[in-house]
Amino acid sequence: MTPETGKKRTLDAFFAPTPSKKVRVSETSAPPTTHEAYPFPISQLPTELVDTLGFSPENEGEVINNQPHLDLLYFKPYIPKSITSELFTFLRSELPFYRVKYTIKRYGVSTDINTPRYTTVFGIDNTTRFDNDGNPIDAKTERLLPSNHFRCKPRPIPECLEALRRVTEGTTGQTFNFCLVNYYATGDDSISYHSDDERFLGTNPAIASFSLGEPRDFLLKHKPPATGKSEGKQAVSKPLKFTLGAGDMILMKGETQANWLHSIPKRKGIEVGKGRINITFRKAMVKEGTENYYNYNVGNGPVHKWDSSRKEMVPWTASS
Numbered sequence: 001m002t003p004e005t006g007k008k009r010t011l012d013a014f015f016a017p018t019p020s021k022k023v024r025v026s027e028t029s030a031p032p033t034t035h036e037a038y039p040f041p042i043s044q045l046p047t048e049l050v051d052t053l054g055f056s057p058e059n060e061g062e063v064i065n066n067q068p069h070l071d072l073l074y075f076k077p078y079i080p081k082s083i084t085s086e087l088f089t090f091l092r093s094e095l096p097f098y099r100v101k102y103t104i105k106r107y108g109v110s111t112d113i114n115t116p117r118y119t120t121v122f123g124i125d126n127t128t129r130f131d132n133d134g135n136p137i138d139a140k141t142e143r144l145l146p147s148n149h150f151r152c153k154p155r156p157i158p159e160c161l162e163a164l165r166r167v168t169e170g171t172t173g174q175t176f177n178f179c180l181v182n183y184y185a186t187g188d189d190s191i192s193y194h195s196d197d198e199r200f201l202g203t204n205p206a207i208a209s210f211s212l213g214e215p216r217d218f219l220l221k222h223k224p225p226a227t228g229k230s231e232g233k234q235a236v237s238k239p240l241k242f243t244l245g246a247g248d249m250i251l252m253k254g255e256t257q258a259n260w261l262h263s264i265p266k267r268k269g270i271e272v273g274k275g276r277i278n279i280t281f282r283k284a285m286v287k288e289g290t291e292n293y294y295n296y297n298v299g300n301g302p303v304h305k306w307d308s309s310r311k312e313m314v315p316w317t318a319s320s
Ligand SMILES: O=C(O)CCC(=O)C(=O)O
Pocket: 180, 182, 191, 196, 209, 218, 262, 263, 264, 278, 280
């Protein structure tokens, strides 16, 4: 709500020309969020978007727990449709993105992996927090951490994502200290079947996962039974497909991560060519979580920024 609302108009004001009440959507008075570890300052959301986010969720979540170990809450949509397009455009053009490359070694064989999507991450695990100057401190002693505490430079969640984190905490009753963002530029970008069941998330983690931009299919399937368990005892479970649209949010919780895999498969066709953003909020309990998230979502390669005239992500340098 704007500060104007509810004010009584005086008689003078009644005859005076009506001031334009329309706030330009791109208007924001707040300065961008800056941090030593950001490659560039990150703008704050236009005030109108923040105000509208306050009306989230647009719809109540649908409980989906009709299969073994599955525990989902599906908001269709969570973010009001009136702002999804502008929020998508804003985040795509304001956030730094990476195309992370890394090598995995399995049974002595090294494989180079090119992450097939743009990623970025903000946050710090539960044993630490940022002080008012943005320096990581020990959560208990409040002492500054030695500069070699992490093998990465944690970045505070910028205000434009903090606004969404706060509403999400309010409606889910969960707490989150990390925000991971994926940008799927085309149908060739994807995430293969995996579960977010790392030990640093603790048992039965809750993960809130938002979609913006073009719809994409989100697939879920039960993990195969552990070897040795008799097939007959395994409860029957069907794979699931949700076509996630702009503003939708899926809260994955309970035993879901321990038992189910999820993916965004590659797709052909122009409808998936315009890009999709996924934002997940999570809670990492220990230092390993911080290091893992920055390693796989920021890495040490070049930063990319959206180029609105070329309509694509381009490598960004301080002079660009
Ligand atoms: O893009 C999505 O909806 C899923 C992303 C995801 O599963 C992940 O980042 O762990």
